Amino acid sequence: MRKLSLRTGIRWKLSIAIAAVSTLVALVLSLVVHNAARVSMLDSSRDVQDERIKYAQRIYESTGRPPFDSKIDDPALPDPLRDAVMTGQRATYLQDNRDGAPEVWAATPVANGKVLSIHSRFEDRYAVLTDLDRTLLIGSASVVVGGCALGVLIGVQLSRRLRKAATAAMKITEGDPGVRVRDAIGGRVRDETDDLARAVDGMADALQQRLEAERRVTADIAHELRTPVTGLLTAAELLPPGRPTELVRDRAQAMRTLVEDVLEVARLDSAAERAELQEIALGEFVERRVRVLAPAAGVRILRDAQVHTDPRRLERILGNLLGNAARYGKPPIQVTVDGQVIRIRDHGPGFPPSLLEDGPSRFRTGSDDRSGNGHGLGLTIASGQARVLGARLTFRNAEPRDENDGGAVAVLWLPESAPTDTGSIPIITLPE
Template sequence: MNVGAKVALAVAAAAVCVAGVIGVLVHRITADDQLATARSDLDRQLVSAAHDVAAGAGTGARTDPPGLPGPVARAVRGNVRVTFLQAGDEPVLWAATRISDRRVLVLSRSYAPEERSLAALDRTLLATGAAATLPVSLAGLVLGLRMGRRATAAARTAERIAEGALDARVRPSGRDEIARLAVSVDTMADALGARLEAERRVTADIAHELRTPVAGLSAAVGLLPPGRATELVTRGVRNLRGLVEDVLEVARMDAQVAAVDTEQREVSAMARRAVADLDEVRVRIATDAVVATDPRRVERVLTNLAGNALRHGGLPVEVLVDGPVVRVRDHGPGFPPDLLAVLQSSGPQRFRTGSSTGGTGLGLTIATGQARLLGARLTFRNHPEGGAEAELRLPTE
């Protein structure tokens, strides 16, 4: 149940409670007042009748009537003038007093008119309470829906920001707590955008600054004499050049300047080319498909996924093509729980692998960014039979 519904129910419940309490109080006060008035009137009539009896005049009171209620009889025996309401289907109000040692003077009348009047009052109170509760409940519903919409808008904007839409804003209105929440979300988005932009600029600047000296190193390595030391230097320079290119690729995707060149290609052909230089990776074709996509970016995604599986997983590493879906699976220990939670929620974080073997963590970041550019869906999980599995689902339209 959302906030709007809860507010509406709370307002409606409060209105019903207030109407109920007021109704009960009015009923109780009216009933007590009616009974007190009726008793007072009947007692005055009894006193007047007693004076008439003493003067020998006629009266409408009865003397020693049969069927006198027990409480009245007991009170009169104690020389108490009493009034008593006998409840039942036909309520009767009694008044009695002793006029001699053996005689009791009694007046009685039906209390039904007062009961009918009280019942009519209850019906009026019920109708009035319902009439008052309905507009209050509607007002509470409108207020609750408005609050719910504002809270939902803030939540959806926060979700869009978490997904990478840093230009999303709530645009708050009002001065209540929801408005403060909206202001906080917008402020958070501004601060996050500024930090990410600074990070992107630093990343791009570092990559560009490193590109020239790395190119010089690559040229200088070719002049070294053959030998073990030269092989080590060559491998190191090649790894460094690949890292710089990865950082530049991330910077281009962050700046949203990467272009997508779409072609009709077989998924199996792209998968085989992607792992052609990875001897330990096996490609299996369940069903093939032809999709319109950017083959270079698809191959880059699959190469990064397979390379990540080789570095951090266990052999054998398999690439399964099932139509527009490609699954890359290793047979290692699988993704660590904390890394898997990050991959399934916000996606890979650059410079973080979650693996004890180290690494820069750019492979999955680039793969996710390339998949986003292609309009594809990249998901990660631990396979039920063991090992980590990444699934790339290419768009078919």
């Protein structure tokens, strides 16, 4: 089963986390302050009532009449307070009211077993508590909003640095050796992003050195093999006619082709190749070259175009693509020119999934059948030459409409402008 995933930006994650922590802290502090203020207010109210009942008791004992709002044997006296007073003690009691401040009672025993009591609400003190709650609410909201703003600010900054790092890493992946992640993210603040950038730069340098070393070794081996292979091919021409001689010549020629292909791949990998540009009529050029390279292939020109490109490299691309179609596909092979786009299609089994997913790879042919001829360098060379031309070469399989339909489709997108000085791929607008 495929798990459902939700993609969110790091700035929103930071904002939500800081907002949640701010809300929790503000709530806890508000509750602590509210409870502490309420307890202090109620204790103060009890003390005031206790002082008032003592004063009322002295007046009652002197005059025989309850002063102020005090009463003798008040029928509304709460039972817990009455029970406490019956033990001969002066006591206070809080009676909660749902509609406002609590009722604060105070009572004390007097002569003849009677109870003197007084009660009031202290609305002014309860109003202070209400104002305090309002202030705490406003302060908590301010803390949460400020925390969210701070989270967004920090998240945007971190997200921007990570996006710059990702963009630079993608450029390195595309083959630009001059890009450094640390220089791309910039900034004066040093954090974990800088550590990641330095690690990626170090990895890129190490991989570049390894690839350069492998390229040099491959080029050196192929260059050293060129002379003996040429001598072997020359010596094979001196052998007497016969089947063994034909086999030797065929294998010697195959080895020479392989050596030349390996040298060409090494030159393309070095990114030192430059296109020699000419303006050509693409339709006429393709038609003439296909007639020589693959006479059995059909050519359709939907729209002709004048392009600025290197004819030799374009011919090399066409030859490799047609050769791959002839070797691993099935006829008919159709070449279509539509403006600056060239499509080459066969009706064979199509490209293998590994090639469609990862692109051409050395010594991996365009077919799953490894018993055939070829070393898998044809599509690799075609992709490299397309990169030098500033073009884009894509591979896909045609949708089969019946059992005899389908096949592999290679599409070459030539650029509207000339290649850049570095041989990189310019922006190509693909048609809908």
